Amino acid sequence: MNRRKFFRNGALSALGASLFTPFESIRASDFESVWKRKKAKNIIMLVSDGMSTGTLNMADLYLSRKKGKGSNWLNLYREDKVSRALMDMASASSIVTDSAAASSSWGGGTRIKNGGLNIGLNGEPHLPIWQKFKAAGKKAGCVTTVPITHATPAGFCVNQKSRNDQESIAEKYLEHGFDVLMGGGNEYFSADKRKDRKDMYAAFEGKGYYVARTRREMSTAPKGKSILGVFNDNGLPYAKDRENNGELKENTPSLAEMTSKAIEILKDSSQGFVLQVEGGKVDWAAHANDIAGLIYDQVAFDEAVQAAMDFAEKDGETLVIITTDHGNANPGVIYGKYANDEFDSIQNYKHTNEWILNGIGKETSINSVKERVEYANGFALTDEEATTLLGYYGSLDAEDGLYNPKHLPFSVLAEIQKQHNSVGWISMQHSADYVELAMYGPGSQLLKPFVKNTDLHYLMLEAAEVENAF
Known part of the structure; x- marks a missing residue:
């Protein structure tokens, strides 16, 4: 779609008005006249990957019931600070998108098939938006809780036939000179881990990057240098296990700490900056039906939202975009006599299901399984439940699959937990949700109540007034 035609598209506007009139009351009307007179010097886009509406809801309930104040994201709605919409995230190959096609719809401005990065239906490349902004003089970066070479950050940065070629994505990041890159993914940078034995850390240092491998090294990174921060072999630890x-x-580092450091490094750019922030392990937790992983990583993402808003409210020239790329597993609190107390029990969880199940093996006793779950979750398994879990450990040798390579019994444990925390799940896969989209700052007045994923690409360009450069 022509970017200017999108913003004048009466049919789309009429559709939004007819379907979503109630959302108009949520628009940040007091700010709109101010935003119209400004362009977005900076853009911070925050993506809670794989966040179903139920996940957003449960994190808000958790915070409201524990701390007496809801999530930063939903408080922006309560305080009428943002424009709000629903967004259709379908890919070119399915109404249910994967993260690569979802990010590419924003990054390249067109829908592509699941699995690729900014490669069109006929093999044609679409220039990623962070490259467009770099060419316009802005600094650009990404931070995430999964490998920095993963689909969501890569969709804003590079063209790649397969999202799985993360070694190549690491090389392309260096080629294009992105200014901030932080997350996991050591196996795609280390000479000891890469198949081709290339030392990508040395290559980045050779191009003037500061390389951080720990939280302390990140915190002391100099402002004047680009940074590559890689803090784990694969994804970063879940927030609850880290805590x-x-x-x-x-x-x-936490996602909020990485976000704040990225802003610190980028903010002095005379032409402004663009930054993508991804809560990537929200998606991984949803794939695993791991409630502690899900809620506490969503809360960690919410803290990054606050870090971005703290900067944007002082700065006055920053467009903040908050969204997700698709639903996943569609969890929610289920009606029942003790739903309140059972849901509140999650406040006392000490560890994720990943921690629980990775600490069990073939030789683990029934009593040890029961003790491990009770320590992590605060309730006791029956002997039958413990035996059922142990029964899955006789055939866990082969490691294959993206999110559960050991084939651990995540769904079985989630079903047991449901009896104690009142949280149910519909699947362990992505879903075709229309997703929440919120905006604050110059450019937010352009948002219609219902948009297509590719429209967001052109909105960002329009907001920053660089739409005619490409």
């Missing part, structure tokens, strides 16, 4: 492990907390 209860001193070594992980000492060595691994």
